[in-house]
Amino acid sequence: METVTATLPALKTVTIDGIAVPIEGERNLLELIRKADIDLPTFCYHSDLSVYGACRLCIVDIAGRGIQGACSTPPEPGMTVRTQTDELRRIRQISIELLLANHDQQCPTCPKSTSCQLQDVARRLGVSQVRFKSVHSPRELDRSSPSLLRDPNKCILCGDCVRFCSEIQGIGAIDFAYRGHDVAVLPAFGHDLAAGECVNCGQCAAVCPTGALTPRPEVDEVWRALHDPKKTVVAQIAPAVRVALGEEFGLPAGTSASGQIVAALKRLGFSAVYDTAFSADLTVIEEANEFLRRKATGGRLPLFTSCCPAWVKFAEQHFPELLPNLSTCKSPQQMLGAVIKDTLPAARGIAPADVVVVSIMPCTAKKFEAKRPEFAKDGRAEVDHVLTTQELARMISEAGLRFSKLKPESYDMPLGFKTGAGVIFGNSGGVSEAVLRYAAEVITGTKVASPDFHAVRGEDGVRLATVTLGDTTLKLAVVHGLKNARALADKARSGECDLDLIEVMACPGGCIGGAGQPVSHDPEARRKRTRGLYDADKNLDLHSSQENPFVTECYAKHLGEIGGKRAHELLHTHYGNRRRIGDETIRLGEGPSEAKLNVRVCVGTNCFLKGSQAVLQGLLREVDENDLHDSVAISASFCFEKCERGPTVELDGKRIQRCQPEQAIAALREQLAAGKAPQP
Amino acid sequence: MRTPGRPASNGRKFEKVVTILERNGRRPARLIPILQAVQEEYRYLPQEVLTYVATALDVSPARVFGVATFYAHFAIQPKGKHLVRLCDGTACHVKDSLPILDAVRKRLGLEGKRQTTPDMLFTVETVACLGACGLAPVMVIDDQVHGQVTPETAVRLVEEVIAKEGQS
Numbered sequence: 001m002e003t004v005t006a007t008l009p010a011l012k013t014v015t016i017d018g019i020a021v022p023i024e025g026e027r028n029l030l031e032l033i034r035k036a037d038i039d040l041p042t043f044c045y046h047s048d049l050s051v052y053g054a055c056r057l058c059i060v061d062i063a064g065r066g067i068q069g070a071c072s073t074p075p076e077p078g079m080t081v082r083t084q085t086d087e088l089r090r091i092r093q094i095s096i097e098l099l100l101a102n103h104d105q106q107c108p109t110c111p112k113s114t115s116c117q118l119q120d121v122a123r124r125l126g127v128s129q130v131r132f133k134s135v136h137s138p139r140e141l142d143r144s145s146p147s148l149l150r151d152p153n154k155c156i157l158c159g160d161c162v163r164f165c166s167e168i169q170g171i172g173a174i175d176f177a178y179r180g181h182d183v184a185v186l187p188a189f190g191h192d193l194a195a196g197e198c199v200n201c202g203q204c205a206a207v208c209p210t211g212a213l214t215p216r217p218e219v220d221e222v223w224r225a226l227h228d229p230k231k232t233v234v235a236q237i238a239p240a241v242r243v244a245l246g247e248e249f250g251l252p253a254g255t256s257a258s259g260q261i262v263a264a265l266k267r268l269g270f271s272a273v274y275d276t277a278f279s280a281d282l283t284v285i286e287e288a289n290e291f292l293r294r295k296a297t298g299g300r301l302p303l304f305t306s307c308c309p310a311w312v313k314f315a316e317q318h319f320p321e322l323l324p325n326l327s328t329c330k331s332p333q334q335m336l337g338a339v340i341k342d343t344l345p346a347a348r349g350i351a352p353a354d355v356v357v358v359s360i361m362p363c364t365a366k367k368f369e370a371k372r373p374e375f376a377k378d379g380r381a382e383v384d385h386v387l388t389t390q391e392l393a394r395m396i397s398e399a400g401l402r403f404s405k406l407k408p409e410s411y412d413m414p415l416g417f418k419t420g421a422g423v424i425f426g427n428s429g430g431v432s433e434a435v436l437r438y439a440a441e442v443i444t445g446t447k448v449a450s451p452d453f454h455a456v457r458g459e460d461g462v463r464l465a466t467v468t469l470g471d472t473t474l475k476l477a478v479v480h481g482l483k484n485a486r487a488l489a490d491k492a493r494s495g496e497c498d499l500d501l502i503e504v505m506a507c508p509g510g511c512i513g514g515a516g517q518p519v520s521h522d523p524e525a526r527r528k529r530t531r532g533l534y535d536a537d538k539n540l541d542l543h544s545s546q547e548n549p550f551v552t553e554c555y556a557k558h559l560g561e562i563g564g565k566r567a568h569e570l571l572h573t574h575y576g577n578r579r580r581i582g583d584e585t586i587r588l589g590e591g592p593s594e595a596k597l598n599v600r601v602c603v604g605t606n607c608f609l610k611g612s613q614a615v616l617q618g619l620l621r622e623v624d625e626n627d628l629h630d631s632v633a634i635s636a637s638f639c640f641e642k643c644e645r646g647p648t649v650e651l652d653g654k655r656i657q658r659c660q661p662e663q664a665i666a667a668l669r670e671q672l673a674a675g676k677a678p679q680p
Numbered sequence: 681m682r683t684p685g686r687p688a689s690n691g692r693k694f695e696k697v698v699t700i701l702e703r704n705g706r707r708p709a710r711l712i713p714i715l716q717a718v719q720e721e722y723r724y725l726p727q728e729v730l731t732y733v734a735t736a737l738d739v740s741p742a743r744v745f746g747v748a749t750f751y752a753h754f755a756i757q758p759k760g761k762h763l764v765r766l767c768d769g770t771a772c773h774v775k776d777s778l779p780i781l782d783a784v785r786k787r788l789g790l791e792g793k794r795q796t797t798p799d800m801l802f803t804v805e806t807v808a809c810l811g812a813c814g815l816a817p818v819m820v821i822d823d824q825v826h827g828q829v830t831p832e833t834a835v836r837l838v839e840e841v842i843a844k845e846g847q848s
């Protein structure tokens with residue numbers, strides 16, 4: 001017999017605090033240290049984001065090299081690393097003390113209290129005093145956003161928010177500004193957050209270690225409604241909430257706690273509790289029909305989903321020509337709000353003005369969505385208040401309810417009944433799968449054997465799937481993160497995209513990773529919540545929206561035909577171009593402009609890309625060559641919200657769309673010839 | 681034809697911005713040199729122009745604002761017609777440059793963090809070192825260097841400029 005001597009490749013290791021830890025593709029020492037189950041505290045390291053190296057908490061002592069930041073040092077075989085020495089401890093403590101000296105230290109009243117990492121790290125590192133004089137000078141709070149509260153007094157400049165917004169969402173609505181003692185994280189030009197291109201996803205708040213960025217609370221308003229005897233207050237609960245709320249009360253992530261949540265809401269004084277998964281079933285039916293109709297009649301494809309309000313605002317700002325590709329379906333939150341407001345007053349014999357709809361959402365952008373003017377009828381919003389999962393947990397604590405002791409209760413019928421298809425909406429890929437479950441039955445004419453479409457499940461930010469149903473092949477993409485969405489939308493805009501359906505969710509993993517969800521220290525939390533929703537689907541009797549008997553009844557009683565007139569009134573909406581930059585104008589002439597012929601050229605992003613700079617230059621030249629400075633005032637504006645037909649030019653108040661330079665000059669001459677402009 | 685003597689119009693400045701952007705290939709990596717060139721045109725970085733630069737480079741306006749406020753040589757506020765710079769480098773500092781600054785600011789009625797007079801005639805700044813330490817303390821008015829100034833001479837120099845402005 002032959003002897004085989006196999007030489008094992010020498011294991012490449014780093015010695016961390018005396019223990020050899022193998023290098024297995026870790027990008028930096030910090031990853032390796034954490035793999036060795038040493039939870040070195042940090043503020044500025046995030047595995048999904050680029051390395052910033054600012055907080056200096058991750059410092060370690062490397063033999064022969066001295067003190068280095070672990071997050072920015074790649075592991076090398078043979079390194080000997082110590083994470084705890086007297087010196088390291090002292091430096092870390094000083095870092096924290098410096099942060100605290102520049103912090104407002106209003107901890108007991110901070111919305112982040114108890115989940116604040118600054119507090120946590122200060123305690124863990126044994127910081128018992130701040131030896132530096134406070135250098136904190138108060139700055140004003142930014143309350144402009146319907147979704148977020150920005151408190152610059154609590155910012156520790158870790159930059160996590162900045163990097164999330166630009167690297168994952170591809171937006172960059174906030175960034176570092178100024179220098180030295182004045183450094184701050186600010187929206188463009190120090191304006192309000194709501195004035196710019198922020199899409200309210202809240203992911204900046206989700207990564208913020210302190211109370212500098214937090215979901216904007218509506219708890220007070222909801223208490224007030226609950227305590228008002230005239231009001232009938234009802235709740236709807238989004239799918240993702242049920243597998244996360246328990247985390248705030250010590251349950252493991254992913255535990256479905258629907259029964260306790262309903263019980264808690266009833267104890268808080270809600271008169272009925274409905275399930276947003278019911279209207280997710282409605283969404284599936286409406287959206288799948290819209291999709292199949294477009295597919296069959298050669299309509300605009302790919303169809304983009306429209307249930308994520310952060311994505312919708314993003315598309316309105318950046319992809320005006322793709323708005324016809326967005327499903328006209330309202331999101332489940334708005335569908336349910338509309339149905340409740342339409343049916344409850346008659347059913348209960350109460351005045352429409354006395355019905356208050358509160359939705360419990362994993363999401364901060366839903367707060368913005370509920371306030372969109374499209375979603376109000378006769379001045380009454382379809383959804384009056386939106387509470388995040390975190391806020392509901394706070395209300396439950398405030399009321400002193402022992403969550404785990406609550407006896408589970410069930411949702412109110414009929415709007416509390418759902419199928420598994422509605423429940424998986426909370427996962428990235430869930431909407432696609434729910435639509436496929438419906439489409440499969442319509443296309444093949446038979447009930448599918450297994451409702452699971454694993455092709456659209458998974459964690460990657462972009463997932464492509466081809467699904468064959470009968471003799472129809474459907475090409476789908478599922479994305480989360482708006483930077484990923486932008487890449488696909490760019491392709492769709494330039495016509496290089498042969499996809500049929502694109503599902504977009506702004507948040508990592510879909511709604512289960514929403515910014516309103518509990519702050520979790522479990523890196524597996526997101527995965528567990530995802531699993532929790534798929535398990536909840538399994539545990540239900542029905543898995544396809546078309547099987548929901550109460551949805552069928554709702555069509556029969558209230559909505560009429562699928563995609564019909566009444567359904568459109570209640571369940572569909574429209575979108576509009578939206579400027580991403582506050583109202584700004586570049587004045588390009590001198591002197592007062594009242595007496596002149598005013599010409600405004602749009603140089604917003606979309607018009608710019610369509611060549612508005614050439615239009616502007618043409619007009620300026622015309623004015624210059626003919627010395628029209630005294631009779632014509634030219635200015636450049638950022639977006640007239642008519643982007644899909646840009647470049648837009650406004651001449652004496654009249655809009656010219658798709659305006660080319662020659663056309664603009666001709667119009668100017670004509671106007672001047674007509675003598676409408678006062679001559680100097 | 682263009683009337684002679686007309687001041688360079690905003691339109692022409694804007695044309696310059698366009699040229700600057702084209703010359704730099706509208707590359708985001710060229711943001712800093714672009715802003716430098718724009719500031720030469722406008723003497724500061726107007727917000728609308730920054731927005732235009734952001735649009736043309738496809739960089740977020742917040743990032744452009746960040747860069748414009750990070751570097752000391754960029755100004756996001758318009759500067760006055762006359763620029764008064766006082767050296768506060770080590771040499772000038774030990775020769776009591778701060779009282780000079782106070783005197784000039786007081787004469788011009790500048791309070792708090794304000795650097796520019798409301799009539800846009802003067803901007804008063806301090807600079808790190810003008811490299812003329814032999815003449816300390818040094819003050820520069822519109823590129824004219826004055827050495828060994830005292831609070832009194834400094835105020836007089838400023839008043840001379842005011843007087844000249846009054847004549848024209």
Ligand code: SF4
Pocket residue numbers: 148164165169171172173174197198199200201202203204205
């Ligand atoms: S909410 Fe989203 S879009 Fe707005 S600043 Fe935060 S991360 Fe950016």
Ligand code: SF4
Pocket residue numbers: 154155156157158159160161162185204207208209210212213
């Ligand atoms: S707002 Fe929060 S995440 Fe952003 S830099 Fe400040 S502390 Fe860090």
Ligand code: FES
Pocket residue numbers: 042043044045052053054055056057058059069070071072
């Ligand atoms: S984690 Fe390394 S510097 Fe912050």
Ligand code: FES
Pocket residue numbers: 577602603604605606607608638639640641642643644646647648
């Ligand atoms: S960019 Fe919106 S109308 Fe021009």
